[in-house]
Amino acid sequence: MVKSMTGFGRSQKESNDYSITVEIKTVNHRFCEYNIRMPRQLLKIEDKIKKQLGDYVQRGRIEVFVTIEGSGAVHRKVNIDWSLLEEYFQYIQQVKNKYDLQQDISIQDLLQRGEWLQVDEVESENEELINLVFIAVEEAANQLVSMRISEGNELELDIRHQLTSLEGIIEQLKQYSPLVVSQYRERLAKRMNEFLNGSFDEQRLMTEVAIFADKADINEELTRLKSHISQFVETLSLPEPIGRKLDFLLQEMNREVNTIGSKANDSKIAKEVVELKSLLEKLKEQIQNIE
Structure with a gap:
């Protein structure tokens, strides 16, 4: 499931003596980092609050604000x-x-x-107050997750659109790349014919074309690139946090595209490589916000 790392949740709970407000905000972060601000009498339950939130958030910078008001506070x-x-x-x-x-x-x-x-x-401290805080944290966390899932759905739509565009370019390159070799053979034969007045070694020509074809062959990179895209799509449906795995796959996809670019001996392929890199950069921006 695609879940954004950006979200907000708020809960307010009241009793006869207290009014407790809990606000939880999360933003992008490579790991899971907590910043909890609350009254001193609640500091002893900070670790329990972190453990409670661990069931809802696995990655991101999590900021928690707890305030207590009322005559009993x-x-x-x-x-x-x-x-x-x-x-x-x-x-x-x-x-x-x-x-x-x-x-x-x-x-x-x-x-x-x-x-x-x-x-x-003297700040009051009792079981009623602590239990009310845990209830408010859980409600705010549920709101937070709901927002992260909603934004994640929007991210997924855009990501799938970018992947479809990638697949389209890959198919074009698969169909076009064999033409590069035949075009090179025609150009090379024409030059050799011009320099040697029509008397050139056909075997030598075939050897040169074979060497070029081996160096310019991008089928292996295109196949791996398409495989990475398939894994990318499968990962989008996994129930656990997927951000780091998507980031790894994106790095592999970038590596294949760079290899294609280094092998490209054709202006059309070079142009498509630029478009591939642009799409991968857009994917990177989206993935950085996925849990």
């Missing part, structure tokens, strides 16, 4: 530095005694120096 806790408070109280008491002040020490006096009192926010 954060609890506030008061912390008192009793030793500092005691020292501050004693200081006020000494001032009163030294200057014979009659006012009582009030709580307002102590609160004017609030360093001893601190309110900390």
Whole structure:
């Protein structure tokens, strides 16, 4: 199956105390790479989230964003530095005694120096929150896969169109390549006839034509090229990730086309080689986005 590496999925889940949003975005990457951003209280389940996503995504750069909102997301806790408070109280008491002040020490006096009192926010952590995150991740992952499959279907249509064009050029070259040898024989015979005034060795001519035919023969490359295209088409229907295999086949196809180009001793074949390379370059652009 052709599945794109580009996709997006989003899920929002709510409970009485929480509102959790999970967004997953994937883009092209040679391997499988994760970048997960979420609140600190969820860091301990990061590996579990990666394992969960591994059932949906096998290749690409995966970015996950988890946000938590709601009254249950954060609890506030008061912390008192009793030793500092005691020292501050004693200081006020000494001032009163030294200057014979009659006012009582009030709580307002102590609160004017609030360093001893601190309110900390503690992020909550419980099974309900964690389970809700896993549910949201799964829903977002399903949306992501759906988008990757949809885009993959569009890629497959274009790829098959390019492969059909490749096959058409290969068939033209198979029919035309034998003519190259006969045309070379005619040109060579004409030149030898001109230089030798009609008295040339037919055996020598046949030998030269045979050498040329061996050097210019592209049937083997065309056969392998067509075989690679057949494997390419079969691979498109495989259920597992196929991007790397398609990339390998494309490299082999490029190698055959380059060989044909190096053997080409004809302007028409050279022109078709340029067209083949153009089609392979278009295929490469599409394959780079396939999982």
